[in-house]
Amino acid sequence: MPIKETNTDFEVRSLDSICINTSELKHPWWYDFKYLVAGILFGTILTKAEVISWFRIQEMFRLQSFHMFGVIGSAVAVGALSVFIIKKYKIRTIYGEEIELHTRPFNKGQMIGGLLFGFGWALTGACPGPLFAQFGAGTTVIIVTLFSAIAGTWVYGLLRDKLPH
């Protein structure tokens, strides 16, 4: 039954927000440098805000400091305000494309995967973005953690049809 298989694959792939939010415009390769600038800015802020500190993450999960809750809380506040303004004034991207924010349907993966992610977050003191910044900030051994995380995403891809969603 090849048709059924294709449909199932489409359903699972629709969980990937990365697949439904891609610009369809074609640009010369050097247009991608804007991502380099944004990435450098993001890494610098993560580092200076001490968000990539393993100690800060341990404090957060032991409720010993307000630091991380303050950073995440203010990020959400700024984010919510930005989303509100984008929606209200129908702001477009720099290339004039409409910004579509997709709703995310609930699935069990958000709980099971979320718990597993939480375990990893406490162990490494980093989520995906900070892993790059920890490596960049001079802890070279974090490259191992980084590759292990990439291996994790790969194994998920391998197992996804067998996992409950």
Place this chain on the structure above:
Amino acid sequence: MGGWLAAGFLTAAAPVQVNENLLIELQQYGITNHDTLVPVDIFNWPSILTVRGSILMVGGGFLVGFGTRYAGGCTSGHSIMGLSNLQLSSLIATCSFMAGGFIMANLIMPYILKL
């Protein structure tokens, strides 16, 4: 690159001011150096070959990657962007991230750090 830039050029050489209770707890496990953002007492190249180091770096990294994909997003995607866009599923994911972190840091990690 941002991390390298910030660490190399923008840092006033002051270590992160960490909660005293955490430092006392970590001392029991031989983690005394908190001058850098990542504790060099565990996160160093030779430590990869120890049980404790490999669980933290290889195991932890794997869980970060696997969990992020399974949950359909990370701290940025779900907690910050998803909550900003008022998505219930992102709130559930964020609560799961936090629950996982609390369980690991308070209930499981003491045993791992003792290894």
